[in-house]
Amino acid sequence: MSFKNFPMVSRVMFGRGSFNQLDEIITPKRQGREAPFIYYVDDVFKGNPWLTSRISLSYKDKIIYVPTKEEPKTSQIDQLVEDIILEFSERPSGIIGIGGGIVLDIAKAVSIMLTNEGEAKDYQGWDLVKNPAIYHVGIPTISGTGAEVSRTTILTGPDRKLGINSDYTPFDQVILDPELTKDVPKDQWFYTGMDCYVHCIESLNGSYLNSFSQSYGEKAFEICKEVFLGDNLSEEEAQDKLMMASWHGGMSIAYSQVGVAHAMSYGLGYLLGIKHGIGNCIVFDHLEEFYPDGVKLFKEMKAKHNIVLPKGICANLEEEELDIMINVALSLEPLWENAIGKNWKDIITPQKLKELYLKM
Template identity: 70%
Template sequence: MNRFKNFPMVPRVIFGAGSLDQLGEILMPKRTSSEAPFIFLVDSVFEDTDLPGRIPLLFHDQIIFISSDEEPKTEQVDALAQRIRDSFSELPSGIVGIGGGTIMDLAKAVAIMLTNKGGAADYQGWDLVKKPSIYHVGIPTISGTGAEVSRTTVLLGPEKKLGINSDSTTFDQVVLDPDLAQGVPTEQWFYTGMDCYIHCIESLSGTYLNAFSQSYGEKALELCKEVFLNNICEAESRDKLMMASWHGGMSIAYSQVGVAHAMSYGLSYSLGIRHGIGNCLIFQHLEEFYPQGVELFHEMKNKHNISLPTGICKGLSDSEYDTMIAVAMSLEPLWENAVGYDWRRTITPEKLKSIYGKI
């Protein structure tokens, strides 16, 4: 069995302030007919801004505004795909996601489900997608998740939180316009940025580490330190964090994440905790696994006056703990990367419950 992954990369990317304005010329050659629209999935926070007016609508193109207040769900993907099928006589020319990680994941998943039978939950796992997705574009408006570059789309399903990991998931085109990240609230900026930082720490500390992932992870970590520890101007910070997100996503493409992400999945599935803040809530208690990374995390948190919520798991029943732990422990590749192939010898339900209990 081959041990080396032959994975896809985003074939086209444009970077630079104002690059959103080139979207029309980017999409035009991809239009299959006047009856095959582009569907723009846009974070609803932009509904009353000037951004919708900058979207190059033609023919039957449609904007669908979507709230990103909650994690993306498999049933939401299925509903969006069905809505699009019912609205148009032809398969769309493509899907364009404009927003944060939630919108990126929805855009990737909908593009897959428009060409594959069944429901999105059927494809949660590794390499289960049978047919190539339709053309899809990612335009992040906040940086850190790496969703714009990864081959996964993480969804909450009826039984688990898990990505659709496939070669068909990766975007065909990404537009990196740092101007779109202006005005992001400080806490959201921090939590999403820490997703990138924790990507780096977990990748660089993992048993799956190799020269490919290390080269990207080290650059992403360097950029995170500049953004969150140095006093740089806002425009430079946006540029650097957008590239940190890109490099961080590339780092884990050929390795994996680790303890914080596995346990954050449990928090999200059981309690609806958003991914970025969930990572932070877990990571602050992981000195045993990432001592230097956790120390630096607290330094960044204090510099930006971030106070993490407390008492999240207070009063949970044994059954609720069991569900969180089961979701976390089901993510075997993450634990193998963090601890090694014999991870079950040291990672026990009791150990995870003790960590969750601190939150």
């Protein structure tokens, strides 16, 4: 039997206010005056001195604000890489992503594509990256995606929505500062937190489950229940805990895999541009057949926080559009094998997926 030898984030700092130590952490990594640090920052922070004034720029360092209305595309990564190559005479000293899953995935993808030839779409899949990425740092400003700890970066390409899954994807350094999540809007907080919750349910109920994944998944699951169904946490405690749930949820799928909700959510994201967190919620709401206990608890969380999900998003789609979503979902074979088992193709037919999508 062959065991997976996965890399992890080699350095992580946790604590309220730890963002203030960013400069101290990255300064030793500077390669010279001509090799800048590039900061990709969620554009929600544009004009917000509370965060941006704490980024100290030297020499040719640059902040690039990233719009997050849409999930990252392979073409967007290629453009960002080209911009860097054209603007700077030397390869950057490092890429720093400050934001949610979208921004963190962009930072990971750009750091990989600066050292690997071709286009980002060439690397969508498992273990296709040949050369180590440049130094890259992840600083989440919302909790739940697990992007800060995962070995994937989710990209929508010309043909499919699929991550660059590789040993070179994980960050070299992560700073977990729960204070950075204080202004997240309520619905966004819920959708992204549920990404973590769904990670746990899919990992803990999957055929790939092992004690390594289980230990992280169970911890994240317990914290999610405490944060989303408990009543006695202060706002600060809830922020601290959800950030740790995100980390553990991400770790739980590192050595296992996600399942039905993620596979189908990728279809929604590819065709309709629906963001990952809310996409998972829309799908998961209809998956009692696969995750009865998990969905029951999810509905309790939804009710407690007065979350109303969009309905009828697939009702008016043409057959060809449904087929596109179904094909994107079916292409994620490891997810289905984890969720259903080796014989998943006998159970998960195009017709079955069509029926599920039409409920949404």
